[in-house]
Amino acid sequence: MxxxxxxxxxxxxxxxxWNAFYSDEKLPALISVKGFLTSQRFQLSSGAPSAPTYLAIHTIANGGVLESADYRQNGGGNFAKWQPMITNWHRSIYEGIDLFTNVTTEQRLLISNESDEALKALGFQVLHLWATGLDRTPMExxxxxxxxxxxPAHHLKADGVCVYTPMGNQLKSNSV
Structure with missing residues (x-):
């Protein structure tokens, strides 16, 4: 998931x-939680003004991981200091692929919340995800x-595609 x-x-x-906290403390804490398999963070480089600036993508063994004592103790929370500055916050669980691949710093992650048409028209192999838990925002x-x-990025933006740049390499648990 x-x-x-x-x-x-x-x-x-x-x-x-904030970025130092999230990348240097939060992600390593999450990847230490049993059931977290991969974690990687991205920053929006082009897209709709309403698109969230930051995106973290984690591969988890199952939805129950987020309800575990290990997650609550080591991975969840720790946002009290930052909460007043965080907006447009969404958490969702998706199915469609088992393990999210590492996106290198030379690559870009393209995301459409509308359809696969623009990405397929550009010749990309497209991953389709559908929401199964938490906020379910967006559903697909x-x-x-x-x-x-x-x-050019402005053409992608016109087609509803957001471009995200990796903020570092994917972290992997020892069980991957």
Whole structure:
């Protein structure tokens, strides 16, 4: 299953500290939780103004992982300091792929919440995900990984495609 966490951040003066916390503390804590298999974080580089700025994609063994004592103790929470600055926050569980692949820093993650048409028209192999838990926002999404974007970002944006840049390599648990 795929577990996504999306948000935007409203305080530019604290954003560097927020990113350091999330990338250096939060993701390693999550990947230590039994049932978290992979974790990777992304930042929006092009897309609709309403799209969340940050996206974390985790592969989890099952939905029960998020209800476990291990998750509550080691992975969940820790956002009290940041909560007033976080907006457009959504958490969803998706099915459609078993293990999310690492997106390298040279690649881009393309996401459409409307359909697979624009991504397929560009010749991408498209991953189709459908929501099965938590916020279920959006209910469906289509993703592709691009090694190089030959299409200008404004064309992708016009087709409802958001482009996300990896903020680091994917973290993997020892069980992957």
């Amino acid at each position: 795929i577990y996504t966490v999306e948000c935007s951040f409203t305080d530019s003066s604290a954003e560097r500290e 999404r289509w993703m592709a990984i691009s090694d190089q974007l030959s299409v």
